[in-house]
Structure formats: C-alpha cells, structure tokens
Amino acid sequence: MTDQHGQEVDVDLVDGAEAFDAWRITRFLDGKSGARPSVEELRTACVHLSELGELREIRAGRWYALPDH
Template sequence: MGEESELAIAAVRRYAAALRCIQSRLFDAYPDVDGIKDLMVAVRHEKTLPRAGTSSTGVEYAVHGAGCQMIDELGRMVDVDVVDDVEAFDAWRIRGFLDEQSHARPSIEELRTACSHLASTGELVEVRAGRWYALPDRWRKGD
C-alpha cells in the first residue's frame, strides 16, 4: 500500500474510534436509548428528548433528517445517518471530521477506498456497496 492509502486508512480508523467513544458516552447518559434510531424516536415521536442538546456526559447532539451529529467536549464532531436501519457513515462524514481534527486530509475517493479495504478485513461493515459503512458493533440490521 502507498503512503496515501495508509494515511486514509489511519484517518478512517481515527473517525471510527471517535465515533465509538462519543456514541458510547452519549448513550451512557440516556439508558433508554440504545442507538441513533432510538434517539430519533425519543426526539420525534415520544418527544422525551429535545432535537438538540447536551448530555450529562458532555456530548452535544443534534438530530437531523436521517441521523445525528455529535460533538464531544474536545470539539470532535462525528455524524451518522440511519441507512437501511443501520447507523452508517460515508466518506463525506469522515472528511468533515478530518477537516476539524487533522492536517492530513485524504480525498473522498481515498477515504472510500480505505473504507472498502477496512470492510474487507472486518474492521467495518459495508452497508451499501462503495458508499455507506458501519462499525461492526453497531451493525444491527433489521433491529
């Protein structure tokens, strides 16, 4: 693999680690919420949570059309959509995270290639071929 590929893979891994950490902290604050789908239901249907807020664990969240954006106290921003009933992200969301957090900014195509590679190794799950990916521990299709 070339240096650009390695940088893109490292970037995707940084996003995945931040997503895992930030989501975990958000869900720790809301024991009845077990995922972004549950959060969206609590906001839109049950109206037990506001559309945007800050959890007791310090994570800001904002529910949007198809998912949720989350920001921790360090300013790390991650965003996921619900795609085919799965919490998923794409290269654009990773790029947005990198624009905030890193000097290394692989291209969208390099990030897509890195995601596909990581899906082939089991580090990610490919939700929609070449476009949407999920963390294996958040892969809950049909839930």
C-alpha cells in the first residue's frame, strides 16, 4: 500500500483487515523521523490507542488496524 504522499506502508491481511504491528511502524519511521521509539514503546502506544478507540485491536497485543468509522 502507499499513503497519500506516495510512501510505502507495509500491512498484512489479518482476519480480513489491513493490519499492522509495532515492527511495521518502526520500519515505516526508519529514515522519515528523528524519533526512534522502541518496538515495545510503539506496542504500548498501540495498546493505549486501541483502549481509546483510535485503533482496532485485531489480535491482542500484536495486530492493529484503523477504526471502521
């Protein structure tokens, strides 16, 4: 997939949803940001965002997707 700026976004199909994990976020950020959060920090952020309803947790603690709305 590519985003609106033409950057490649790596996702997998998990239970029919375009899903990502913390490792894929790390790969996406490589070379694009001065920030270097760890995979664990990104995983924690994904869990938090899923609790807020900003992400859907496809598989607990591992796979996430954008909300349906």
